Amino acid sequence: MNIVMAIFGAVSQGLTWAILALGVYLTFRILNFADMSCEGSFALGGSISAVLMVNFQWNPFLTLIVSTLAGAAAGAVTGFLHTRLKIPAILSGILTMIGLYSVNLRVMGQANTSLIGQNTLIMMIKGLLPEAKELGIKDSTLQTWVTMGVGLVFIFAVIMILYWFFGTEIGCCIRATGNNEAMVRAQGVNTDKMKILGLLFSNGLIGLSGALVTQSQGYADVSMGVGAIVIGLASIVIGEVLLLRVKNFAGKLIAIVVGSIIYRIIIAVVLQFGLATDDLKLFTAIVVALALSVPVLKSKKGMIRKEAR
């Protein structure tokens, strides 16, 4: 596979995973809540989507709705653990994540479910288009184009909804809750509710993303969510570093999508240069650690410059 093809595939992968990153952004940046449950809800969305198709012959589009709702429910559980039972944020997320591992095994009845031979969402849409041969391209290329198109449509819809929701009265309260809880309570808002709502929204998106990824890669796996939070963070920080000047909310969301694509391109490139697949997670962790430390490194540099003067 040449590098152009690899990058082409990476862009489409970046688009299907971008909704995960948007979900992580809601908790990590807006709600200021490092939510580990996303790893479980991502796989939950994938598992449910696969099982509904294979075992119950559901239309793939309908499975997306169930996956979204299931993800949202998982987020609500984390919110309940944290706000009502006063369990620390990280631990609440980890508990949900671990619990979901068993739930996902139960849902699928096995560790993974293949969609080979199934009429997946991508296949369905591809079926509506002319044959690849007629278009003069390879079948796999057409499939990648379709995946990109599907990704773009969903991303557009999600960004529109987020932009609207976080401009509403409730959306403003959720944003403020991540900023200064004491102030929000002083303004008469139940911050526990806002946190639950934020987690619910975020994990709903992540469940949807898991289902989309499953539909496009052709299988679901219990461990498909491992590292999801880091992948989401990588997309966020790459987007933020590249588009530092963007202040507008919609612009920030688009930056994350761009970040998700660039993350996948970086991965594709380093794999082409011979990085072992086994080392990918370590590589991602290092990238995220570096990107997150940019502000600190910058201010250090600024301080040294001042001292030198």
Next chain:
Amino acid sequence: MLKMTNIYKTFNPNTVNEKLVLRGLNVELKDGDFVTVIGGNGAGKSTMLNMIAGVHFPDQGSITLDGEDITGLPEHKRAKYLGRVFQDPMMGTAANMEIEENLALAYRRGQKRGLNWGITKEEKELYVEKLKMLDLGLETRLTAKVGLLSGGQRQALTLLMATLQQPKLLLLDEHTAALDPKTASKVLELSEQIIASYSLTALMVTHNMKNAIQYGNRLIMMYEGKIIYDVSGEEKKNLHVSDLLEKFEKASGGEFANDRMILS
């Protein structure tokens, strides 16, 4: 209008950090009272205000506001009756949000929030009007992030937010303590002006005895979780700082008023 009856509060009970803070506190405010509260560090002033606001709940005793028992009402449910400004300028506003977004949150205090747009056009005009009254030039910076404002500007904004929906009771907890003297007196004057123009009932904690005498129609002094001195009207107006120091020394059995009380 506000009545606190026989309030007791112990923090961290049954631990080594156990701390009995309020011991049989009784306070009654009349409509339109502007009360200044003084007392040494740890006397329980902030705890009293936090109890009124529902941040902490009393172990014993009751709190009523305009006849409604609010003793156990959660903080967010009683917020509709209260305006609050805190000692820390960071506490009262959301730094990452715009000035107008902060105001819009405060404008909806006590109202149901739904899926309507977070700020309307008419509101923005109202905010410009109100910000003009602060005379800090904020009216031209509606979409600036609050985090960019100075401490004094943030306190003035918080004060505005606290009174945008007229509260039954305004709680000011050393809200000028973190400001430089000039800004502090400006914010204080602004507070008095707002309290007077809406005839609000207010409780203002301060460590500055001169201010405590100068502002308001009534003064209370707290010591070890109780009110040890309560004075109003003409008698209050004629007080001197030395009188207050004397009271304090008598109550504490000769212990000197702490530096913060003397110096400020």
